[in-house]
Amino acid sequence: MQYLFLQEEHEIFRKALRKFLEKEAYPFYGEWEEAREIPREFWRKMGSQGYLCPDVEEKYGGSGVDWGFSVIINEELEKVGSGLVGIGLHSDIVIPYITSYGTEEQKQRWLPKCVTGEMITAIAMTEPGTGSDLASIEATAKLDGDVYVLNGQKTFITNGIHADLIIVACKTDVNTSPKHKGISLLVVERGTPGFSRGRKLNKVGMHCQDTAELIFEDCLVPKENLLGEEGKGFLYLMEKLQQERLVVAIAAQAAAEKMLESTLSYIKSREAFGKPISKFQNTQFKVAEMATDIEMGRAFLNQLIYEHMQGEDVVTKVSMAKWRLTENARKIATECMQLHGGYGYMEEYEIARRYRDIPVASIYAGTNEIMKTIIAKNMGL
Known part of the structure:
Protein backbone atom coordinates (compact mmCIF):
# COMPACT_ATOMS: atom_id res chain seq x y z
CA MET A 1 0.00 0.00 0.00
CA GLN A 2 1.28 3.48 -0.90
CA TYR A 3 1.90 5.84 2.01
CA LEU A 4 0.44 9.32 1.63
CA PHE A 5 3.25 10.95 3.60
CA LEU A 6 6.40 9.17 2.40
CA GLN A 7 8.73 10.18 -0.40
CA GLU A 8 11.77 8.49 -1.93
CA GLU A 9 14.08 9.82 0.78
CA HIS A 10 11.93 8.14 3.42
CA GLU A 11 12.29 4.74 1.74
CA ILE A 12 16.05 5.18 1.43
CA PHE A 13 16.06 5.95 5.15
CA ARG A 14 14.00 2.82 5.88
CA LYS A 15 16.47 0.61 4.01
CA ALA A 16 19.39 2.08 5.95
CA LEU A 17 17.57 1.62 9.26
CA ARG A 18 16.68 -1.99 8.46
CA LYS A 19 20.32 -2.71 7.65
CA PHE A 20 21.35 -1.15 10.95
CA LEU A 21 18.78 -3.17 12.93
CA GLU A 22 19.72 -6.41 11.18
CA LYS A 23 23.25 -5.90 12.50
CA GLU A 24 22.66 -4.26 15.87
CA ALA A 25 19.23 -5.44 17.10
CA TYR A 26 17.80 -8.63 15.59
CA PRO A 27 20.77 -10.88 16.56
CA PHE A 28 20.69 -9.68 20.18
CA TYR A 29 16.99 -9.24 20.92
CA GLY A 30 16.67 -12.66 22.55
CA GLU A 31 19.60 -11.85 24.84
CA TRP A 32 17.98 -8.56 25.79
CA GLU A 33 14.75 -10.37 26.64
CA GLU A 34 16.66 -12.75 28.90
CA ALA A 35 18.58 -9.90 30.54
CA ARG A 36 15.33 -7.94 31.00
CA GLU A 37 17.04 -4.82 29.66
CA ILE A 38 18.19 -3.13 26.46
CA PRO A 39 21.83 -2.02 26.84
CA ARG A 40 22.47 1.70 26.87
CA GLU A 41 25.09 1.11 24.19
CA PHE A 42 22.28 0.33 21.74
CA TRP A 43 20.71 3.70 22.52
CA ARG A 44 24.01 5.43 21.79
CA LYS A 45 24.35 3.54 18.52
CA MET A 46 20.83 4.63 17.54
CA GLY A 47 21.74 8.22 18.38
CA SER A 48 25.00 8.17 16.46
CA GLN A 49 23.12 7.14 13.30
CA GLY A 50 20.44 9.83 13.68
CA TYR A 51 17.68 7.39 14.67
CA LEU A 52 16.72 9.19 17.89
CA CYS A 53 14.53 12.32 17.88
CA PRO A 54 14.96 12.93 14.13
CA ASP A 55 12.48 15.81 14.06
CA VAL A 56 14.38 17.88 16.65
CA GLU A 57 15.81 21.07 15.13
CA GLU A 58 19.36 20.99 13.83
CA LYS A 59 20.51 23.67 16.29
CA TYR A 60 19.83 21.19 19.10
CA GLY A 61 21.58 18.32 17.33
CA GLY A 62 18.61 16.78 15.50
CA SER A 63 17.99 16.40 11.79
CA GLY A 64 14.93 18.65 11.63
CA VAL A 65 13.06 16.23 9.35
CA ASP A 66 9.32 15.62 9.11
CA TRP A 67 7.49 13.15 11.33
CA GLY A 68 7.34 10.56 8.55
CA PHE A 69 10.85 9.52 9.54
CA SER A 70 9.63 8.85 13.08
CA VAL A 71 6.82 6.69 11.70
CA ILE A 72 9.38 4.56 9.87
CA ILE A 73 11.55 4.22 12.98
CA ASN A 74 8.60 3.14 15.12
CA GLU A 75 7.46 0.59 12.53
CA GLU A 76 10.89 -0.96 12.07
CA LEU A 77 11.61 -1.11 15.82
CA GLU A 78 8.30 -2.86 16.41
CA LYS A 79 9.18 -5.46 13.80
CA VAL A 80 12.24 -6.31 15.89
CA GLY A 81 10.18 -6.56 19.05
CA SER A 82 7.65 -4.69 21.20
CA GLY A 83 10.24 -4.31 23.96
CA LEU A 84 11.82 -1.48 21.97
CA VAL A 85 8.78 0.70 22.65
CA GLY A 86 10.81 2.83 25.06
CA ILE A 87 12.77 4.29 22.17
CA GLY A 88 9.61 5.57 20.51
CA LEU A 89 8.46 6.92 23.86
CA HIS A 90 11.74 8.82 24.22
CA SER A 91 11.73 10.33 20.73
CA ASP A 92 8.05 10.87 19.98
CA ILE A 93 6.29 11.14 23.33
CA VAL A 94 8.65 12.69 25.90
CA ILE A 95 10.86 14.93 23.75
CA PRO A 96 7.88 16.78 22.17
CA TYR A 97 7.02 18.14 25.65
CA ILE A 98 10.44 19.76 25.81
CA THR A 99 10.39 21.07 22.23
CA SER A 100 6.88 22.50 22.67
CA TYR A 101 6.90 23.83 26.23
CA GLY A 102 10.57 24.06 27.24
CA THR A 103 12.50 27.30 27.56
CA GLU A 104 15.46 27.97 25.29
CA GLU A 105 17.78 27.21 28.20
CA GLN A 106 16.05 23.87 28.85
CA LYS A 107 16.25 22.91 25.18
CA GLN A 108 19.95 23.76 24.99
CA ARG A 109 20.62 21.83 28.22
CA TRP A 110 18.71 18.63 27.46
CA LEU A 111 17.94 18.10 23.77
CA PRO A 112 21.47 17.53 22.36
CA LYS A 113 22.12 14.69 24.82
CA CYS A 114 18.68 13.20 24.14
CA VAL A 115 19.45 13.13 20.41
CA THR A 116 22.74 11.29 20.90
CA GLY A 117 21.30 8.73 23.33
CA GLU A 118 23.55 9.92 26.12
CA MET A 119 20.41 10.96 27.99
CA ILE A 120 17.33 8.71 28.11
CA THR A 121 13.92 10.09 29.02
CA ALA A 122 10.67 8.97 30.62
CA ILE A 123 7.34 10.48 31.56
CA ALA A 124 5.73 9.73 34.91
CA MET A 125 1.96 10.03 35.08
CA THR A 126 0.57 6.77 36.47
CA GLU A 127 0.54 6.22 40.24
CA PRO A 128 -0.19 3.10 42.32
CA GLY A 129 -3.76 4.29 42.83
CA THR A 130 -4.32 6.40 39.72
CA GLY A 131 -4.18 5.43 36.05
CA SER A 132 -6.56 6.80 33.44
CA ASP A 133 -7.97 9.40 35.87
CA LEU A 134 -5.01 11.76 35.61
CA ALA A 135 -6.79 14.60 37.38
CA SER A 136 -6.70 12.51 40.57
CA ILE A 137 -2.93 12.08 40.86
CA GLU A 138 -1.63 12.56 44.40
CA ALA A 139 2.04 13.47 43.86
CA THR A 140 2.59 17.02 45.13
CA ALA A 141 5.24 19.67 44.66
CA LYS A 142 5.50 22.79 46.85
CA LEU A 143 7.70 25.70 45.89
CA ASP A 144 10.18 26.49 48.67
CA GLY A 145 12.49 29.29 47.64
CA ASP A 146 14.40 28.15 44.55
CA VAL A 147 13.23 24.53 44.60
CA TYR A 148 10.06 22.49 44.36
CA VAL A 149 9.77 19.86 47.10
CA LEU A 150 8.29 16.87 45.29
CA ASN A 151 6.64 13.95 47.08
CA GLY A 152 4.84 10.94 45.64
CA GLN A 153 5.20 7.64 43.83
CA LYS A 154 4.85 6.67 40.19
CA THR A 155 4.54 3.21 38.70
CA PHE A 156 4.54 1.36 35.36
CA ILE A 157 7.08 3.91 34.08
CA THR A 158 8.56 2.99 30.70
CA ASN A 159 12.37 3.52 30.67
CA GLY A 160 12.11 3.82 34.46
CA ILE A 161 15.49 2.20 35.15
CA HIS A 162 17.52 3.83 32.39
CA ALA A 163 15.92 7.29 32.52
CA ASP A 164 18.21 10.26 33.12
CA LEU A 165 15.45 12.82 32.60
CA ILE A 166 11.87 12.28 33.79
CA ILE A 167 8.87 14.53 33.23
CA VAL A 168 6.75 14.15 36.36
CA ALA A 169 3.08 15.11 36.53
CA CYS A 170 2.29 16.46 39.99
CA LYS A 171 -0.03 18.78 41.90
CA THR A 172 1.45 22.21 42.60
CA ASP A 173 -1.94 23.42 43.84
CA VAL A 174 -4.05 20.92 45.79
CA ASN A 175 -6.86 23.39 46.54
CA THR A 176 -7.86 24.49 43.05
CA SER A 177 -11.17 23.52 41.47
CA PRO A 178 -11.56 21.76 39.13
CA LYS A 179 -8.66 19.67 40.41
CA HIS A 180 -6.94 19.18 37.06
CA LYS A 181 -6.02 22.87 37.02
CA GLY A 182 -3.52 22.29 39.82
CA ILE A 183 -1.32 19.92 37.80
CA SER A 184 2.15 20.96 36.64
CA LEU A 185 5.06 19.21 34.94
CA LEU A 186 8.47 19.06 36.60
CA VAL A 187 11.60 17.63 34.99
CA VAL A 188 13.55 15.46 37.44
CA GLU A 189 17.15 14.63 36.54
CA ARG A 190 19.17 11.57 37.53
CA GLY A 191 20.88 12.17 40.86
CA THR A 192 18.36 14.72 42.13
CA PRO A 193 18.28 14.56 45.97
CA GLY A 194 15.20 12.66 47.17
CA PHE A 195 14.67 10.75 43.91
CA SER A 196 15.05 6.96 43.91
CA ARG A 197 13.90 4.01 41.85
CA GLY A 198 11.87 1.13 43.17
CA ARG A 199 11.56 -2.28 41.56
CA LYS A 200 12.18 -3.08 37.95
CA LEU A 201 8.71 -4.55 37.37
CA ASN A 202 8.38 -8.18 36.29
CA LYS A 203 5.87 -8.01 33.44
CA VAL A 204 3.99 -10.72 31.55
CA GLY A 205 5.59 -9.54 28.31
CA MET A 206 7.89 -6.87 26.86
CA HIS A 207 10.61 -8.32 29.04
CA CYS A 208 13.53 -6.25 27.74
CA GLN A 209 11.68 -2.97 28.32
CA ASP A 210 12.77 -1.53 31.67
CA THR A 211 9.53 -0.63 33.43
CA ALA A 212 9.91 0.60 37.00
CA GLU A 213 8.53 2.30 40.08
CA LEU A 214 9.78 5.81 40.87
CA ILE A 215 9.85 7.32 44.35
CA PHE A 216 10.08 10.99 45.31
CA GLU A 217 10.70 11.76 48.98
CA ASP A 218 11.25 15.46 49.62
CA CYS A 219 12.83 15.49 46.18
CA LEU A 220 14.44 18.88 45.56
CA VAL A 221 13.71 19.96 41.99
CA PRO A 222 15.12 23.34 40.88
CA LYS A 223 12.35 25.75 39.94
CA GLU A 224 14.12 26.16 36.59
CA ASN A 225 12.98 22.60 35.83
CA LEU A 226 9.31 23.57 35.69
CA LEU A 227 8.16 22.70 32.17
CA GLY A 228 5.88 25.33 30.72
CA GLU A 229 3.61 27.23 33.09
CA GLU A 230 2.54 26.16 36.54
CA GLY A 231 -1.00 24.74 36.57
CA LYS A 232 -1.09 23.96 32.85
CA GLY A 233 0.28 20.44 33.08
CA PHE A 234 -3.04 18.71 32.46
Whole structure:
Protein backbone atom coordinates (compact mmCIF):
# COMPACT_ATOMS: atom_id res chain seq x y z
CA MET A 1 0.00 0.00 0.00
CA GLN A 2 1.28 3.48 -0.90
CA TYR A 3 1.90 5.84 2.01
CA LEU A 4 0.44 9.32 1.63
CA PHE A 5 3.25 10.95 3.60
CA LEU A 6 6.40 9.17 2.40
CA GLN A 7 8.73 10.18 -0.40
CA GLU A 8 11.77 8.49 -1.93
CA GLU A 9 14.08 9.82 0.78
CA HIS A 10 11.93 8.14 3.42
CA GLU A 11 12.29 4.74 1.74
CA ILE A 12 16.05 5.18 1.43
CA PHE A 13 16.06 5.95 5.15
CA ARG A 14 14.00 2.82 5.88
CA LYS A 15 16.47 0.61 4.01
CA ALA A 16 19.39 2.08 5.95
CA LEU A 17 17.57 1.62 9.26
CA ARG A 18 16.68 -1.99 8.46
CA LYS A 19 20.32 -2.71 7.65
CA PHE A 20 21.35 -1.15 10.95
CA LEU A 21 18.78 -3.17 12.93
CA GLU A 22 19.72 -6.41 11.18
CA LYS A 23 23.25 -5.90 12.50
CA GLU A 24 22.66 -4.26 15.87
CA ALA A 25 19.23 -5.44 17.10
CA TYR A 26 17.80 -8.63 15.59
CA PRO A 27 20.77 -10.88 16.56
CA PHE A 28 20.69 -9.68 20.18
CA TYR A 29 16.99 -9.24 20.92
CA GLY A 30 16.67 -12.66 22.55
CA GLU A 31 19.60 -11.85 24.84
CA TRP A 32 17.98 -8.56 25.79
CA GLU A 33 14.75 -10.37 26.64
CA GLU A 34 16.66 -12.75 28.90
CA ALA A 35 18.58 -9.90 30.54
CA ARG A 36 15.33 -7.94 31.00
CA GLU A 37 17.04 -4.82 29.66
CA ILE A 38 18.19 -3.13 26.46
CA PRO A 39 21.83 -2.02 26.84
CA ARG A 40 22.47 1.70 26.87
CA GLU A 41 25.09 1.11 24.19
CA PHE A 42 22.28 0.33 21.74
CA TRP A 43 20.71 3.70 22.52
CA ARG A 44 24.01 5.43 21.79
CA LYS A 45 24.35 3.54 18.52
CA MET A 46 20.83 4.63 17.54
CA GLY A 47 21.74 8.22 18.38
CA SER A 48 25.00 8.17 16.46
CA GLN A 49 23.12 7.14 13.30
CA GLY A 50 20.44 9.83 13.68
CA TYR A 51 17.68 7.39 14.67
CA LEU A 52 16.72 9.19 17.89
CA CYS A 53 14.53 12.32 17.88
CA PRO A 54 14.96 12.93 14.13
CA ASP A 55 12.48 15.81 14.06
CA VAL A 56 14.38 17.88 16.65
CA GLU A 57 15.81 21.07 15.13
CA GLU A 58 19.36 20.99 13.83
CA LYS A 59 20.51 23.67 16.29
CA TYR A 60 19.83 21.19 19.10
CA GLY A 61 21.58 18.32 17.33
CA GLY A 62 18.61 16.78 15.50
CA SER A 63 17.99 16.40 11.79
CA GLY A 64 14.93 18.65 11.63
CA VAL A 65 13.06 16.23 9.35
CA ASP A 66 9.32 15.62 9.11
CA TRP A 67 7.49 13.15 11.33
CA GLY A 68 7.34 10.56 8.55
CA PHE A 69 10.85 9.52 9.54
CA SER A 70 9.63 8.85 13.08
CA VAL A 71 6.82 6.69 11.70
CA ILE A 72 9.38 4.56 9.87
CA ILE A 73 11.55 4.22 12.98
CA ASN A 74 8.60 3.14 15.12
CA GLU A 75 7.46 0.59 12.53
CA GLU A 76 10.89 -0.96 12.07
CA LEU A 77 11.61 -1.11 15.82
CA GLU A 78 8.30 -2.86 16.41
CA LYS A 79 9.18 -5.46 13.80
CA VAL A 80 12.24 -6.31 15.89
CA GLY A 81 10.18 -6.56 19.05
CA SER A 82 7.65 -4.69 21.20
CA GLY A 83 10.24 -4.31 23.96
CA LEU A 84 11.82 -1.48 21.97
CA VAL A 85 8.78 0.70 22.65
CA GLY A 86 10.81 2.83 25.06
CA ILE A 87 12.77 4.29 22.17
CA GLY A 88 9.61 5.57 20.51
CA LEU A 89 8.46 6.92 23.86
CA HIS A 90 11.74 8.82 24.22
CA SER A 91 11.73 10.33 20.73
CA ASP A 92 8.05 10.87 19.98
CA ILE A 93 6.29 11.14 23.33
CA VAL A 94 8.65 12.69 25.90
CA ILE A 95 10.86 14.93 23.75
CA PRO A 96 7.88 16.78 22.17
CA TYR A 97 7.02 18.14 25.65
CA ILE A 98 10.44 19.76 25.81
CA THR A 99 10.39 21.07 22.23
CA SER A 100 6.88 22.50 22.67
CA TYR A 101 6.90 23.83 26.23
CA GLY A 102 10.57 24.06 27.24
CA THR A 103 12.50 27.30 27.56
CA GLU A 104 15.46 27.97 25.29
CA GLU A 105 17.78 27.21 28.20
CA GLN A 106 16.05 23.87 28.85
CA LYS A 107 16.25 22.91 25.18
CA GLN A 108 19.95 23.76 24.99
CA ARG A 109 20.62 21.83 28.22
CA TRP A 110 18.71 18.63 27.46
CA LEU A 111 17.94 18.10 23.77
CA PRO A 112 21.47 17.53 22.36
CA LYS A 113 22.12 14.69 24.82
CA CYS A 114 18.68 13.20 24.14
CA VAL A 115 19.45 13.13 20.41
CA THR A 116 22.74 11.29 20.90
CA GLY A 117 21.30 8.73 23.33
CA GLU A 118 23.55 9.92 26.12
CA MET A 119 20.41 10.96 27.99
CA ILE A 120 17.33 8.71 28.11
CA THR A 121 13.92 10.09 29.02
CA ALA A 122 10.67 8.97 30.62
CA ILE A 123 7.34 10.48 31.56
CA ALA A 124 5.73 9.73 34.91
CA MET A 125 1.96 10.03 35.08
CA THR A 126 0.57 6.77 36.47
CA GLU A 127 0.54 6.22 40.24
CA PRO A 128 -0.19 3.10 42.32
CA GLY A 129 -3.76 4.29 42.83
CA THR A 130 -4.32 6.40 39.72
CA GLY A 131 -4.18 5.43 36.05
CA SER A 132 -6.56 6.80 33.44
CA ASP A 133 -7.97 9.40 35.87
CA LEU A 134 -5.01 11.76 35.61
CA ALA A 135 -6.79 14.60 37.38
CA SER A 136 -6.70 12.51 40.57
CA ILE A 137 -2.93 12.08 40.86
CA GLU A 138 -1.63 12.56 44.40
CA ALA A 139 2.04 13.47 43.86
CA THR A 140 2.59 17.02 45.13
CA ALA A 141 5.24 19.67 44.66
CA LYS A 142 5.50 22.79 46.85
CA LEU A 143 7.70 25.70 45.89
CA ASP A 144 10.18 26.49 48.67
CA GLY A 145 12.49 29.29 47.64
CA ASP A 146 14.40 28.15 44.55
CA VAL A 147 13.23 24.53 44.60
CA TYR A 148 10.06 22.49 44.36
CA VAL A 149 9.77 19.86 47.10
CA LEU A 150 8.29 16.87 45.29
CA ASN A 151 6.64 13.95 47.08
CA GLY A 152 4.84 10.94 45.64
CA GLN A 153 5.20 7.64 43.83
CA LYS A 154 4.85 6.67 40.19
CA THR A 155 4.54 3.21 38.70
CA PHE A 156 4.54 1.36 35.36
CA ILE A 157 7.08 3.91 34.08
CA THR A 158 8.56 2.99 30.70
CA ASN A 159 12.37 3.52 30.67
CA GLY A 160 12.11 3.82 34.46
CA ILE A 161 15.49 2.20 35.15
CA HIS A 162 17.52 3.83 32.39
CA ALA A 163 15.92 7.29 32.52
CA ASP A 164 18.21 10.26 33.12
CA LEU A 165 15.45 12.82 32.60
CA ILE A 166 11.87 12.28 33.79
CA ILE A 167 8.87 14.53 33.23
CA VAL A 168 6.75 14.15 36.36
CA ALA A 169 3.08 15.11 36.53
CA CYS A 170 2.29 16.46 39.99
CA LYS A 171 -0.03 18.78 41.90
CA THR A 172 1.45 22.21 42.60
CA ASP A 173 -1.94 23.42 43.84
CA VAL A 174 -4.05 20.92 45.79
CA ASN A 175 -6.86 23.39 46.54
CA THR A 176 -7.86 24.49 43.05
CA SER A 177 -11.17 23.52 41.47
CA PRO A 178 -11.56 21.76 39.13
CA LYS A 179 -8.66 19.67 40.41
CA HIS A 180 -6.94 19.18 37.06
CA LYS A 181 -6.02 22.87 37.02
CA GLY A 182 -3.52 22.29 39.82
CA ILE A 183 -1.32 19.92 37.80
CA SER A 184 2.15 20.96 36.64
CA LEU A 185 5.06 19.21 34.94
CA LEU A 186 8.47 19.06 36.60
CA VAL A 187 11.60 17.63 34.99
CA VAL A 188 13.55 15.46 37.44
CA GLU A 189 17.15 14.63 36.54
CA ARG A 190 19.17 11.57 37.53
CA GLY A 191 20.88 12.17 40.86
CA THR A 192 18.36 14.72 42.13
CA PRO A 193 18.28 14.56 45.97
CA GLY A 194 15.20 12.66 47.17
CA PHE A 195 14.67 10.75 43.91
CA SER A 196 15.05 6.96 43.91
CA ARG A 197 13.90 4.01 41.85
CA GLY A 198 11.87 1.13 43.17
CA ARG A 199 11.56 -2.28 41.56
CA LYS A 200 12.18 -3.08 37.95
CA LEU A 201 8.71 -4.55 37.37
CA ASN A 202 8.38 -8.18 36.29
CA LYS A 203 5.87 -8.01 33.44
CA VAL A 204 3.99 -10.72 31.55
CA GLY A 205 5.59 -9.54 28.31
CA MET A 206 7.89 -6.87 26.86
CA HIS A 207 10.61 -8.32 29.04
CA CYS A 208 13.53 -6.25 27.74
CA GLN A 209 11.68 -2.97 28.32
CA ASP A 210 12.77 -1.53 31.67
CA THR A 211 9.53 -0.63 33.43
CA ALA A 212 9.91 0.60 37.00
CA GLU A 213 8.53 2.30 40.08
CA LEU A 214 9.78 5.81 40.87
CA ILE A 215 9.85 7.32 44.35
CA PHE A 216 10.08 10.99 45.31
CA GLU A 217 10.70 11.76 48.98
CA ASP A 218 11.25 15.46 49.62
CA CYS A 219 12.83 15.49 46.18
CA LEU A 220 14.44 18.88 45.56
CA VAL A 221 13.71 19.96 41.99
CA PRO A 222 15.12 23.34 40.88
CA LYS A 223 12.35 25.75 39.94
CA GLU A 224 14.12 26.16 36.59
CA ASN A 225 12.98 22.60 35.83
CA LEU A 226 9.31 23.57 35.69
CA LEU A 227 8.16 22.70 32.17
CA GLY A 228 5.88 25.33 30.72
CA GLU A 229 3.61 27.23 33.09
CA GLU A 230 2.54 26.16 36.54
CA GLY A 231 -1.00 24.74 36.57
CA LYS A 232 -1.09 23.96 32.85
CA GLY A 233 0.28 20.44 33.08
CA PHE A 234 -3.04 18.71 32.46
CA LEU A 235 -3.60 20.76 29.31
CA TYR A 236 -0.11 19.85 28.08
CA LEU A 237 -0.76 16.17 28.77
CA MET A 238 -4.04 16.19 26.85
CA GLU A 239 -2.36 17.88 23.88
CA LYS A 240 0.53 15.43 23.69
CA LEU A 241 -1.43 12.25 24.43
CA GLN A 242 -2.72 12.33 20.84
CA GLN A 243 0.70 11.62 19.35
CA GLU A 244 1.40 9.08 22.10
CA ARG A 245 -1.75 7.15 21.18
CA LEU A 246 -0.87 7.40 17.51
CA VAL A 247 2.55 5.88 18.23
CA VAL A 248 0.80 2.98 20.02
CA ALA A 249 -1.50 2.48 17.02
CA ILE A 250 1.47 2.47 14.63
CA ALA A 251 3.23 -0.17 16.70
CA ALA A 252 0.09 -2.33 16.90
CA GLN A 253 -0.36 -2.21 13.14
CA ALA A 254 3.29 -3.08 12.50
CA ALA A 255 3.06 -5.98 14.97
CA ALA A 256 -0.06 -7.33 13.27
CA GLU A 257 1.61 -7.20 9.86
CA LYS A 258 4.72 -8.94 11.21
CA MET A 259 2.68 -11.69 12.90
CA LEU A 260 0.74 -12.46 9.75
CA GLU A 261 3.93 -12.49 7.68
CA SER A 262 5.64 -15.01 9.96
CA THR A 263 2.48 -17.13 10.21
CA LEU A 264 2.11 -17.31 6.43
CA SER A 265 5.65 -18.63 6.23
CA TYR A 266 4.92 -21.25 8.88
CA ILE A 267 1.62 -22.57 7.49
CA LYS A 268 3.11 -23.01 4.02
CA SER A 269 5.90 -25.20 5.36
CA ARG A 270 4.05 -27.12 8.10
CA GLU A 271 2.27 -30.24 6.85
CA ALA A 272 -0.63 -32.23 8.30
CA PHE A 273 -2.52 -35.12 6.72
CA GLY A 274 -0.16 -35.06 3.77
CA LYS A 275 -0.39 -31.41 2.76
CA PRO A 276 0.59 -27.93 4.01
CA ILE A 277 -1.88 -26.61 6.57
CA SER A 278 -2.23 -23.53 4.34
CA LYS A 279 -4.31 -25.74 2.02
CA PHE A 280 -7.06 -26.30 4.58
CA GLN A 281 -10.13 -24.12 4.19
CA ASN A 282 -10.26 -23.17 7.87
CA THR A 283 -6.68 -21.90 7.67
CA GLN A 284 -7.44 -19.94 4.51
CA PHE A 285 -10.52 -18.34 6.04
CA LYS A 286 -8.61 -17.31 9.17
CA VAL A 287 -5.81 -15.81 7.07
CA ALA A 288 -8.31 -14.03 4.81
CA GLU A 289 -9.99 -12.45 7.85
CA MET A 290 -6.70 -11.30 9.36
CA ALA A 291 -5.40 -9.96 6.04
CA THR A 292 -8.58 -7.95 5.57
CA ASP A 293 -8.44 -6.45 9.07
CA ILE A 294 -4.78 -5.56 8.55
CA GLU A 295 -5.35 -3.97 5.15
CA MET A 296 -8.26 -1.86 6.40
CA GLY A 297 -6.31 -0.88 9.50
CA ARG A 298 -3.35 0.23 7.40
CA ALA A 299 -5.54 2.35 5.13
CA PHE A 300 -7.14 4.14 8.09
CA LEU A 301 -3.80 4.58 9.85
CA ASN A 302 -2.01 6.03 6.83
CA GLN A 303 -4.73 8.62 6.33
CA LEU A 304 -4.63 9.46 10.03
CA ILE A 305 -0.86 9.92 10.08
CA TYR A 306 -1.12 12.21 7.06
CA GLU A 307 -3.79 14.33 8.77
CA HIS A 308 -1.74 14.47 11.99
CA MET A 309 1.30 15.67 10.05
CA GLN A 310 -0.86 18.35 8.43
CA GLY A 311 -1.80 19.65 11.88
CA GLU A 312 -5.46 18.65 11.67
CA ASP A 313 -7.64 17.88 14.70
CA VAL A 314 -7.44 14.09 14.94
CA VAL A 315 -8.47 13.46 18.55
CA THR A 316 -11.47 11.29 17.66
CA LYS A 317 -9.71 9.35 14.90
CA VAL A 318 -6.63 8.78 17.07
CA SER A 319 -8.86 7.29 19.75
CA MET A 320 -10.49 5.08 17.11
CA ALA A 321 -7.12 3.93 15.78
CA LYS A 322 -5.61 3.26 19.21
CA TRP A 323 -8.63 1.18 20.22
CA ARG A 324 -9.28 -0.72 17.02
CA LEU A 325 -5.69 -1.43 15.97
CA THR A 326 -4.60 -2.68 19.38
CA GLU A 327 -7.67 -4.93 19.53
CA ASN A 328 -6.89 -6.17 16.01
CA ALA A 329 -3.33 -6.97 17.03
CA ARG A 330 -4.46 -8.85 20.13
CA LYS A 331 -6.95 -10.90 18.11
CA ILE A 332 -4.39 -11.62 15.40
CA ALA A 333 -1.83 -12.74 18.00
CA THR A 334 -4.34 -15.32 19.26
CA GLU A 335 -5.26 -16.55 15.77
CA CYS A 336 -1.63 -16.78 14.66
CA MET A 337 -0.64 -18.72 17.75
CA GLN A 338 -3.48 -21.16 17.09
CA LEU A 339 -2.30 -21.67 13.52
CA HIS A 340 1.17 -22.51 14.82
CA GLY A 341 -0.31 -25.33 16.90
CA GLY A 342 1.82 -26.57 19.78
CA TYR A 343 4.89 -24.84 18.38
CA GLY A 344 3.18 -21.50 18.86
CA TYR A 345 3.41 -22.04 22.60
CA MET A 346 7.17 -22.54 22.48
CA GLU A 347 9.46 -19.64 23.30
CA GLU A 348 11.71 -20.25 20.29
CA TYR A 349 8.86 -19.19 18.01
CA GLU A 350 8.34 -15.45 17.69
CA ILE A 351 4.56 -15.72 17.91
CA ALA A 352 4.81 -16.80 21.57
CA ARG A 353 6.58 -13.56 22.44
CA ARG A 354 4.15 -11.50 20.38
CA TYR A 355 1.24 -13.17 22.17
CA ARG A 356 2.70 -11.99 25.50
CA ASP A 357 3.69 -8.53 24.35
CA ILE A 358 0.58 -7.32 22.55
CA PRO A 359 -2.18 -7.20 25.24
CA VAL A 360 -0.73 -4.27 27.20
CA ALA A 361 -1.17 -1.97 24.18
CA SER A 362 -4.89 -1.88 24.92
CA ILE A 363 -4.12 -0.61 28.43
CA TYR A 364 -1.36 2.00 28.27
CA ALA A 365 -1.65 5.52 26.81
CA GLY A 366 -5.25 5.44 28.02
CA THR A 367 -7.24 2.23 28.14
CA ASN A 368 -9.39 1.25 25.19
CA GLU A 369 -12.43 1.87 27.35
CA ILE A 370 -11.27 5.48 27.72
CA MET A 371 -10.80 5.65 23.94
CA LYS A 372 -14.44 4.64 23.42
CA THR A 373 -15.51 7.25 25.97
CA ILE A 374 -13.65 9.96 24.06
CA ILE A 375 -15.18 8.86 20.74
CA ALA A 376 -18.68 8.88 22.20
CA LYS A 377 -18.18 12.28 23.85
CA ASN A 378 -16.92 13.82 20.62
CA MET A 379 -19.98 12.45 18.85
CA GLY A 380 -22.13 14.47 21.19
CA LEU A 381 -23.29 11.55 23.32
